Amino acid sequence: MKKLLTVSLIYAYFGVIIVVIGGLRAYWNKYKAPPDQPINFPHQIHVTKVGLKCFFCHSNADKSIHATVPPVSRCMSCHKAVATDRPEIQKLTGYWKEKRPIQWAQVHKLPDFVYFSHKRHMKKGVACETCHGQVGAMMKMRRVRSLTMGWCISCHRLHQASTDCATCHK
Amino acid sequence: MDYINQLIFPPSEGHLLVARFLLVVTLVVHFAYIGFAVGASMISLFLNVVDRDTPNANLRRFAKYLIDLGMVHRGLVFFVGIVPIPVVALLYAQNMYQTSELTALAFVVALPLVVAGFCLLFRYKASWGLREKSFLLHLAPGVLGLGVLTVAYFIILSGVSLSMDPEKWPFITNPYNFFMFSWNNMIRFLRFPIMAFAVTGSAVLFFYFNWPEGEKLEDEQYSRFVRYVGGGLTLGACAVLPVFVVWNLITLPNVALSLSLYGTCIILVALLACAAGKAFGALVSPARTPGAGIFITILVTLALLNVADSIAHENAISDHTSVLLSAAQTAKLEREAKREAAAPAKGSVAEGEQVFKKVCATCHRFDRKVVGPPYDQTLPQYVGHQDQLEAFIRQPSKKNPEYPPMPQLGLRSGEVQSVAMYLLQTYQNGAGKKK
Numbered sequence: 222m223k224k225l226l227t228v229s230l231i232y233a234y235f236g237v238i239i240v241v242i243g244g245l246r247a248y249w250n251k252y253k254a255p256p257d258q259p260i261n262f263p264h265q266i267h268v269t270k271v272g273l274k275c276f277f278c279h280s281n282a283d284k285s286i287h288a289t290v291p292p293v294s295r296c297m298s299c300h301k302a303v304a305t306d307r308p309e310i311q312k313l314t315g316y317w318k319e320k321r322p323i324q325w326a327q328v329h330k331l332p333d334f335v336y337f338s339h340k341r342h343m344k345k346g347v348a349c350e351t352c353h354g355q356v357g358a359m360m361k362m363r364r365v366r367s368l369t370m371g372w373c374i375s376c377h378r379l380h381q382a383s384t385d386c387a388t389c390h391k
Numbered sequence: 392m393d394y395i396n397q398l399i400f401p402p403s404e405g406h407l408l409v410a411r412f413l414l415v416v417t418l419v420v421h422f423a424y425i426g427f428a429v430g431a432s433m434i435s436l437f438l439n440v441v442d443r444d445t446p447n448a449n450l451r452r453f454a455k456y457l458i459d460l461g462m463v464h465r466g467l468v469f470f471v472g473i474v475p476i477p478v479v480a481l482l483y484a485q486n487m488y489q490t491s492e493l494t495a496l497a498f499v500v501a502l503p504l505v506v507a508g509f510c511l512l513f514r515y516k517a518s519w520g521l522r523e524k525s526f527l528l529h530l531a532p533g534v535l536g537l538g539v540l541t542v543a544y545f546i547i548l549s550g551v552s553l554s555m556d557p558e559k560w561p562f563i564t565n566p567y568n569f570f571m572f573s574w575n576n577m578i579r580f581l582r583f584p585i586m587a588f589a590v591t592g593s594a595v596l597f598f599y600f601n602w603p604e605g606e607k608l609e610d611e612q613y614s615r616f617v618r619y620v621g622g623g624l625t626l627g628a629c630a631v632l633p634v635f636v637v638w639n640l641i642t643l644p645n646v647a648l649s650l651s652l653y654g655t656c657i658i659l660v661a662l663l664a665c666a667a668g669k670a671f672g673a674l675v676s677p678a679r680t681p682g683a684g685i686f687i688t689i690l691v692t693l694a695l696l697n698v699a700d701s702i703a704h705e706n707a708i709s710d711h712t713s714v715l716l717s718a719a720q721t722a723k724l725e726r727e728a729k730r731e732a733a734a735p736a737k738g739s740v741a742e743g744e745q746v747f748k749k750v751c752a753t754c755h756r757f758d759r760k761v762v763g764p765p766y767d768q769t770l771p772q773y774v775g776h777q778d779q780l781e782a783f784i785r786q787p788s789k790k791n792p793e794y795p796p797m798p799q800l801g802l803r804s805g806e807v808q809s810v811a812m813y814l815l816q817t818y819q820n821g822a823g824k825k826k
Contacts, residue, residue, distance in 0.1 A: 224675055231630075231671060235664035238633040239657055245640055246653035253645050269717065271798035272787070299795050302761045303753055358713030365646050365710045366558055375562040 255363035256326035260316075261309050268357035275349050275356075282349070286338040290325055293317050328362050329353065336391045345382070399484050403719040406485065407712065414482040415701045419694045421475035423590060426583070426693065428472060429540055430591030431461030432512055433584065434624070436533045443526060449616045455519055457591070458533075460598060462516045468509050476502045476547075483554060486704070490711050491560035497550025504543035511536030545580055551700065552576035555647045555707045575642040582635040585628050586696065589689050592624025593666070596673055597686035615677060622674035625685060629667035632692075633660045636699075646710075647703040655699045662692045731804040738805050743813025746806050754797075757818065763794055770818045773811075780811045 267273045275282065278295060282288035297317050304310050316323050329352070331337050342352075349356065354365030366372060370389075377384050402410065438454040441447075462468065480498035487494060515533030522529045552575050553559065599617045636656050640648070666688040673681040705712070754762035773780040784807050787797035802810070 227675075228668060228671060231667050232664055234630065235633065235660055235667065238637060238660050241637055242640065242653060242657050242660065245637070246650065246657075249645075249648055249653065250650060253648065254650070272796060273798075274796075277795065299754075299762045354710040355713045355717075358710075358717060367645065372558055379562060 255361050256328065258326055258362070259323050260312050261361070263360045264356045264362060265358055265360050282339045283343040285340055286336075288339045290323075293323060328364050329368065331368060335389050337389065345380075351376075399481070399488050401718060401722070402485050402488055402715055403723075404716055407715065410482045410485040411701065411705065414479065414486070415694075415697055417475045417478050417482065418697045418701075420471055421479070422586070422697060423690055423693055424467075424471040425540075425544070426587040426590040427594050428461045428468070428509075428512070429537070429544075429584065430587030430589075430624075431457040431594075432515075432533060432537050432540075433587070434591060434620075435461070436515075436530065436537065439522075439530065439533075449613050452613060453617065453620065456599075457595070458512070458516045458519075460594070461591075462509075462513050465513070468513075472509060473502070473506060476505060483550070487554065487708060487711065488715060490557070490708075491553065491563065493560075493563060494550040494554040497546050497553075501543040501546045504539050504546070508536045508540035508543060511539065544583055548579045548583060549576050551704075552579050555700075555703045556644050557646065557707055557711065558644060573642075575639065575644075578635055578638050578642060582632070582639070585631050585635065586693060588624045589628035589632065589666070590693065592621045592626075592628060592670070593686040593689040595621035596625070596670075596681040597683050600680050601683060618673060618677065618681065622670045622681070625670035625689065626667055626674065629663045629670060632663055636660060643703055644707065647707040649702065649706045652699060652702045652706065655695060655702060659692060659695045659699060662688055662695065666692060728804070738808030738810075738812050740809065740813045740816055742806065743809035743811070746802065746810040747813055750800055750802070751810065751814075763797060764791060766814060766818060770814060774815060774819065777811050777815055780815065781807050784811060 267278075268275070278291040279288040280291070293313070293316050296313055300310050300313055305314070313323075352366055352368070354363075356362065373389065374384055376382075377388075382388075435454045435457040438450045438457075442450040442454065476498050480495040480502075483498065484492060484495035511532040515529070515536060518529045518532065552573060553563075555575070556573075595617060599614075599621065636659060640653065640656060666685055669681075669685045669688060672679070673685065755764075755766060757766040759765050770780075773783075784800065784802065787799065789796040
């Protein structure tokens with residue numbers, strides 16, 4: 222009886238650990254994994270295969286603090302005619318016809334108390350890949366850098382940029 | 392700091408696949424043995440010291456048995472303890488080509504330390520006769536050997552942890568910065584002796600009771616002692632390891648995580664539960680001889696632990712892998728282009744029409760704008776300059792800001808020539824206006 226109880230306790234302990242890992246998995250999947258987008262937009266096809274430059278769609282990256290996502294009309298400039306038989310393009314056309322904006326899920330999100338200017342970084346010659354990774358190879362957009370303060374500061378130190386608090390926390 | 396990268400060929404997709412498979416296999420074999428060697432040496436040294444203070448024949452006998460088993464043969468140590476280290480260094484260098492070479496360098500720097508550590512442990516094994524004369528001279532090589540191996544594996548595991556954190560690579564300016572005191576590295580390092588105890592405990596149960604069979608089992612008291620130590624070590628290590636598995640998942644960079652990694656860890660813990668159940672059975676059922684089950688389960692667990700690390704490494708470097716694959720693809724296309732250039736292409740208008748219908752007509756017509764501009768506007772400049780039109784089709788560039796850039800079409804040389812012939816001929820015949 223005592224033996225059975227001990228064995229049960231041993232297995233229960235491992236069971237609890239499995240539940241904990243399952244919980245971590247669920248948490249990661251919900252909050253940390255690359256988010257699902259309303260349309261499966263493959264950067265790989267557009268950047269690597271078609272050869273579009275980042276600025277073709279994110280046209281404000283060097284003009285504004287936000288890189289901005291393109292309006293649906295930019296997508297439709299090609300997709301009125303290209304790949305119109307694909308389900309994802311038909312979804313896109315649906316948004317266009319109904320004059321609805323696409324609610325893209327934000328992948329690179331900084332906290333509200335951080336001031337970050339795309340324009341300023343572009344001006345200094347920071348490549349898009351430094352923060353966003355090899356987007357041209359991604360079928361599903363994901364975050365490859367932590368975008369934590371420690372990471373930003375390391376890069377600022379390496380390139381002798383300002384590390385004054387007020388630079389990013391205005 | 393670029394000397395390892397200079398020795399490495401740029402990898403292709405096939406290279407990377409083979410390199411990753413070999414990396415897992417080599418690490419599994421190496422860590423299975425090194426875990427046993429380190430665990431056996433640690434326990435042997437510990438029991439040896441305890442026996443010195445409170446003499447006990449069983450402790451002494453078991454301490455000698457362990458070091459004899461751990462350092463069983465120089466050839467085995469060479470092939471599974473030493474050779475894998477430079478092999479793994481090269482495989483990491485291949486995987487992380489043109490990025491941080493710190494991981495590969497960590498294995499290279501640790502190599503002489505591992506060799507020295509094993510030499511000292513062999514000295515400890517050989518000096519058993521000296522034990523009664525000078526205990527210190529007998530013990531010192533063992534302690535020193537274990538210390539040197541500890542430093543070596545701290546360096547190696549620092550390198551392994553670093554391979555899963557690409558965000559740190561650009562900021563490490565000291566090329567010999569092996570001593571990483573990150574949480575993740577500490578976990579990996581603390582996990583190492585625990586895994587070593589699990590392998591040692593299960594190996595002792597397997598080797599003592601099963602291989603070779605016979606005379607050892609006659610001493611019942613000693614057999615019971617071996618069973619308790621082997622079973623206790625395995626059970627204890629199996630109980631502690633899941634905590635490290637969870638801790639590792641919490642401290643790994645987000646980029647190294649994936650659903651498959653969590654899944655692998657769940658299977659890993661389930662296997663540890665099996666091993667713990669078997670080890671408990673070995674402890675409480677003296678009538679039953681422990682079989683090979685516990686040892687095999689622990690070896691599979693160790694293999695899975697390395698698979699999990701490999702998944703985390705691959706997740707972390709997937710961004711870099713895409714760069715390597717893209718470079719390999721470009722090199723392949725360049726080779727193919729050279730081959731095609733060597734054999735002059737023969738185009739035909741009929742083939743050009745096929746290509747036009749299949750590829751160009753998606754975006755172009757002769758007489759009206761679709762996605763790209765109408766040919767009637769763009770072709771006049773190429774009349775009499777077919778070579779220039781072919782060059783543009785091969786390598787399109789943005790010419791008119793009103794239209795999106797034309798993509799690379801990936802056509803063969805002959806197809807480019809054919810479609811250029813077809814377009815110019817159709818345009819000159821005026822038939823284009825009808826299309």
